Amino acid sequence: MDKMKALVFKEVGKLVLEQRDIPHVKEPDDVLIKVSRVGICGTDVKIMEGKHHFRPNTILGHEFCGEIVEVGTHVHHVKLGDRVAVDNNIRCGFCTFCRMGLTSQCVEIKQNAIGVMRDGGYAEYCLVPEKQCYVLPDEIDDVFGSQVETLATVVNGMNHLQMLPYDYVLILGFGPIGYLFAQFAKNIAAKVAVTEIDPFRISVAKECGLTVWNPNEVNIEEKITEFTYGRKADIVIEATGNAIEQALKCVTPGGKVLPFGMDSSITANIVPNEITRWATKIIGLYLGQNTMVPSIRIFQENRLNMKPFFTKVIPLEEGLDAFSCLGLDAKTMKHGPKSAMKIVMKM
Numbered sequence: 001m002d003k004m005k006a007l008v009f010k011e012v013g014k015l016v017l018e019q020r021d022i023p024h025v026k027e028p029d030d031v032l033i034k035v036s037r038v039g040i041c042g043t044d045v046k047i048m049e050g051k052h053h054f055r056p057n058t059i060l061g062h063e064f065c066g067e068i069v070e071v072g073t074h075v076h077h078v079k080l081g082d083r084v085a086v087d088n089n090i091r092c093g094f095c096t097f098c099r100m101g102l103t104s105q106c107v108e109i110k111q112n113a114i115g116v117m118r119d120g121g122y123a124e125y126c127l128v129p130e131k132q133c134y135v136l137p138d139e140i141d142d143v144f145g146s147q148v149e150t151l152a153t154v155v156n157g158m159n160h161l162q163m164l165p166y167d168y169v170l171i172l173g174f175g176p177i178g179y180l181f182a183q184f185a186k187n188i189a190a191k192v193a194v195t196e197i198d199p200f201r202i203s204v205a206k207e208c209g210l211t212v213w214n215p216n217e218v219n220i221e222e223k224i225t226e227f228t229y230g231r232k233a234d235i236v237i238e239a240t241g242n243a244i245e246q247a248l249k250c251v252t253p254g255g256k257v258l259p260f261g262m263d264s265s266i267t268a269n270i271v272p273n274e275i276t277r278w279a280t281k282i283i284g285l286y287l288g289q290n291t292m293v294p295s296i297r298i299f300q301e302n303r304l305n306m307k308p309f310f311t312k313v314i315p316l317e318e319g320l321d322a323f324s325c326l327g328l329d330a331k332t333m334k335h336g337p338k339s340a341m342k343i344v345m346k347m
């Protein structure tokens, strides 16, 4: 059997470059994708640390695009040679959540996620069901194509936030997700500020022309109060996974908090009575939901400043080292300063 290169998550703290058999289509509605570009996600870093659900011995990579090179007998909507972005979250379509439109809560979604629970795009080839594929227009290159899924999660957040032109917006955490939210907020809201502790990412925020505060150096609650003329933020987007307490302190009465960052190791102390008394709207949501097509549209029209977003494109073989640029040395599991926003690997 022909072999391919793949970065395989063996167990917590162990990512290995291996030779794997190239998979081939067996299910009638599967397609085989020759992966072109795959993004390294903060989720992948969390998986390495054991702070996200995972399955040992799985090829990671859930942000990818590529070319269809094999199709099953029942595949009708895409064809050989199509360049497609992949929605890595397979929804069954049959459970009551799927049938009532809340597909992010599909009872099968957690067992099926491509690049988390089944083999993903950190490899030269990847098998996916046809319905997960979205054909890319020519205006979107493969690097952008790898980020359609990432943007789709943020667009789901935007759909729920209903951001208004007079909103004051605070974004906690300026990783790739905070970055994308900030691009939208800059286009829509009256005023936007972001927080970040990492020096490299602070410099990217400044490059984007954003107001940025370091919570290790200043009091964010005081800063946002001053910034909003005493009001505090109408919308707080918590994009770190560990700052919900901070978010609740920075939101104005009647305002909205979006807990978007994910870290299953974090617990928080909150005062439920304050949420009630200040009529705070906490908006829980998960993944993208019907937002792949809108995200393709946004990239196609080049609506966001993505220049400082892509730090570098590297070969798959250098993927292991790239984790250290995202703050986690994959060999020693030690944390360090970041030197990247988004790193994309090419095959």
Ligand SMILES: [Zn+2]
Residues within 6 Å of the ligand: 041, 042, 043, 062, 063, 150
């Ligand atoms: Zn991701």
Ligand SMILES: [Zn+2]
Residues within 6 Å of the ligand: 091, 092, 093, 094, 095, 096, 097, 098, 099, 105, 106, 107, 108
């Ligand atoms: Zn379902």
